[in-house]
Amino acid sequence: MKTSLLILINLVVFISYSQNRVLSGVYTFKDITGTEVLMEGETTHFSPMVFKVETLKNEDDEKLIHHDNREQIIIIKEGKVQVKLEEEIKTVGANSVIFIHPDDNCLIKSETPQLVYYTMLYQSKKPVDLERGTAAGGSFIVDFDKLEYNQHDKGGIRNYFHTKTAMCPYYEMHVTNLNAGIKSHEPHTHHAAEIVIMLDGTTEMEIGDKIFKGNKGDVYFLASNVPHAIKNTGNEQCMYVAFQWD
Structure with a gap:
């Protein structure tokens, strides 16, 4: 009887965890004029995590x-925004990034008739290390137009940052341009979870034994240690943001 009860309790816990965790796959962007949550729940590193699209x-x-006690990252999808981040004030446009360290104040103001942005709000499962985040530079703004483009045989790359934060001992983001009809690499795994945001073009993502298709605006989530590879399925270069954390 006790064994059966223990099995039942474990099953309930497993089902509850499965319902609350963010699953690997593609999350489709819809042309909205308000707020839409694309994914929400627990990941290997975060609890909770909410990824959504917002509009001013x-x-x-x-x-x-x-x-x-949480961090937030913002990726501008369309429009221009004036950002006041603590003492820094800057105006940036599409594909630019705002990272907000816990306890910091950030005021964003639309400079265009419509501002659309992706944003992820999250808290680490491990203890928050504010000193580590502060030592690494704290909050920051990255202007996409100021990033250096480095061309290579498969397309090219722009690097946003490679840093540590209060929540993440490893945090990295870049933009890839991938030539038509090719994969960025063969399926691989890493302990870091990853999000890929389609900026332009059409792709398919191999995740485990499944294939997911993504278009401009769509978002892929790749859980920790899940085999994955992205392929450009279009006739021209595609472009996507990829960021990961551990």
């Missing part, structure tokens, strides 16, 4: 962001 609908609309 009017020029001069603004939003104040502050979190005591």
